[in-house]
Amino acid sequence: MTLSLNDPAFFHDPYPYYAKLRESGQPYWVPHSQESTSSGVWLFSRYEDAIAIFKETSKISKEIRFYRPEGATTTFDFHLLHRDGLDHMRLRSLIADFFSIEYIDQVKDVISLAAEELIDSLKKKNEVDLMRDYAEALPLIVIAELMGVPKEDMPQIRQWGLAIGKAFDSLLITEDILQKQKTALGELLGYVQRIVKDQKEISDEKLLGLLINAHKNGEITYEELISMVAFLLFAGHETTINLIGNGLWLLLSHPKQWQLLRDDMSLLPQAVEEVLRYESPEQRTSFRMVLEPIEINGTKMNPGDQVGVIIGSANHDEKEFQNAEVFDIQRKPNRHLAFGIGIHNCLGKTLARVEAQIAFQKILEHLPDLELQETMPGWRKNSFFRGLKELKVQF
Ligand code: HEM
16 A cells, blocks of 8 residues: 555654554555565554464564574574573563562652652752653663662663664664664673673672573573663663653643543553553564464465564554544553563563553642643654653643
């Protein structure tokens, strides 16, 4: 089909474009030349197609390093999201305890305290950019704490993360963006190698220490150690920043929903789920390569075809969600796919949910009269990660 997901209007409001894709029933072809040996990726947009792709793990592989163009594999390719079968299970089970409800319960106080401190400094200003001063700041503090890396390093890690994330968008890729990604990735991996080498007292209490010890015990290779640390530093902040930012924007721009939440804070978990559905921070899935012929909703896919899901579209599919275009924090059921499903479903989902709930709760408690300064926020030009450039408010 001729629909272009490259139109400037798409980045502001992708949902009418997604609706047309779902209606057509056809996958959308996005050419690329850099990510894998495939010359592009077929993107599926319907909810039921998304489920089929997420669940297919024998005929679809995630082992990106086997499909990189020659010489393009990096140490970053060895983390759990890009592994299959037993290797994936080994890496996931190694760190799973850090993402359990019991563990996240223990870090709730750290998150609450960090949110309150940020709000105290917001109060000293007249005009605030909630993206820069709150939504960005909080997940950076939390992931530094969980990993056991110095908080002072996080602004630099954020800068590398932005350059890496920009190149995830195969719709917009240019030589310049690719080059910047390569440089940022090289610097991030170099940073991780340095902190791993400099670590003196290594305890299993933080993720960094646990992974270093696992390498010492022969449970993971050096490439896996570096890749896992780099990936967790990146995955732990990019999407959560956007969940908090997108949520504050949605709530403040829907005054009735904001009031509903102010009156009944027990709706916080449901509100977070609706933000995840309505403006999914990760709009597309990561790398997937077809290994054996498969058919998805009548479309035949062959070995060597790269496939993906437009999560942002599946989460607006009217066949699954009644009044899908309405932002409704009381929506029930809400079986959104913002965290993926199946064996690669997001390991950090409990952490992200708790961070967002606390972030919204603290704003409602301490700054309930926030007002938006602009009625139209500027979305970052990225069709993979959906988030705002800034969110100016006054109180
Ligand atoms: C709102 C926040 C987040 C969103 C929307 C999100 C989304 C996702 C999605 C969609 C996947 C699956 C991708 C695919 O199948 O292609 C995933 C995987 C993953 N996420 Fe998240 N994520 C979030 C936060 C986090 C956080 C805070 C962490 C860690 C600190 C994290 C760690 C991971 C890991 C380790 C995987 C790979 C799991 C596996 O392969 O078994 N995520 N995430």
